[in-house]
Amino acid sequence: MTLDFAAGDRSAMLDRVIGMARGPYGYVVTPNVDHVIKLMDGRVRRDVYEGADLKICDSRILAHLARLRGISLTVYPGSDLTADLLASCASQGLTIGVFGPDQAAFDELSALYPRQRLLWIEAPMLRPGAPEWDAAVRSAADAEWDVLLACVSFPKQELFAHAVRAAGRRTGVALCVGASVDFLTGRQKRAPEMFQRLSLEWLHRLLSQPRRMFRRYVVEGPAIFAWFLRTEVLGSPR
Template identity: 85%
Template sequence: MTLDFAGGERSAMLDRVIGMARQPYGYVVTPNVDHVIKLMDGRVPRDVYEGADLKICDSRILAHLARLRGVRLPVYPGSDMTTDLLASPAAEGLAIAVFGPDRAAFDDLAARYPRQDLRWIEAPMLTPGTHGWTAAVKVAAKADWDMLLACVSFPKQELFAHALRAAGRKTGVTLCVGASVDFLTGRQQRAPRIFQQLSLEWLHRLLSQPRRMFRRYVIEGPAIFAWFVRTELLGSR
């Protein structure tokens, strides 16, 4: 599927992520269909994903396609991983920075998880390559944290995690987990469980935010099936 996804049970993946917190710097990406499409067509630099130390599948659609090739691809959505992380006693004692949400959202999160050492890093409106972007990278690279939850839009969070290494970050792990904090604080609603079980989370998001999600799910998203047939089943490159 163009990426070397992690295998194993969720608990093992979470243990691995927590174990990265006090190791040499690394970052975790959670690709979904939209990410893979943009990676294939070059809108996201390949080295950003190749530089990730752990790639965890965040798409049941990708898992279904993998099954057609006889591959079991575990799915561990970034929002689920963030929830499990913040509830885990194993993460207590780690400094967990949060980059993306505003101060009010961060304060809500901290109130929900008082046992965790949560720290806020301001994330102004960022455009990669600008002076503001470079300044934000430097601030985050020098800040005191073991884990950084990067909760900005794709692909900014992946580019940001990649840039921290170039900025000289020596230790810790960045998790690219999108809207996870918004889900945890109720600012956004996840699809009902039945939608998740039927692999229809995309439909729930489309119905909830039609203008924002129409292009992603109706125009661009279906390209994954044509690509899969062409490259995975027919073997053309």
């Protein structure tokens, strides 16, 4: 599998996303190293990522590896994309659905962005294939939004966005953006800017949550270098 990331700078990508909100239904994924490893070893369905209409790089490590092959990738983390979308004047007038955060987190988000038209869509504990999952998919597919922030962790959010299309959604764009709302409301803290600039955001998360992140970053993470050497994981931006 080859991931063809979006071309252009952050402003151009944001414009593309806002444009998608007014067109036929599509969804956006934001791959990082963990996502790519699980895609390549088969733990995540590849058709879900292949079905994405836009793939935006969410990893400076991937961008560094791409540079070794002469490929220039713009890194635009999902949390930054979400913040820019909500702050953009161009998105005002759109209805932005929020799927994943609880009612209290949604209320906090609404207070931060009073000019945006936000819609809370309840997300019960989800297990793909369960009756609650199917009901949530149908609820999201039928709701009146132009942009859907799908924030239920990888790979559930990608599976969910894919399932919304299969449920017959015709318009709008779903963004698979993980903990973005938690970062905006302060429920989770992002790495300091220095760590981000040095491509060490992963280290900050490891030090902050060692038990949760040890396997991801220390045991599984280094596999990205082997995948990079023996496969064409990264394609030219489009």
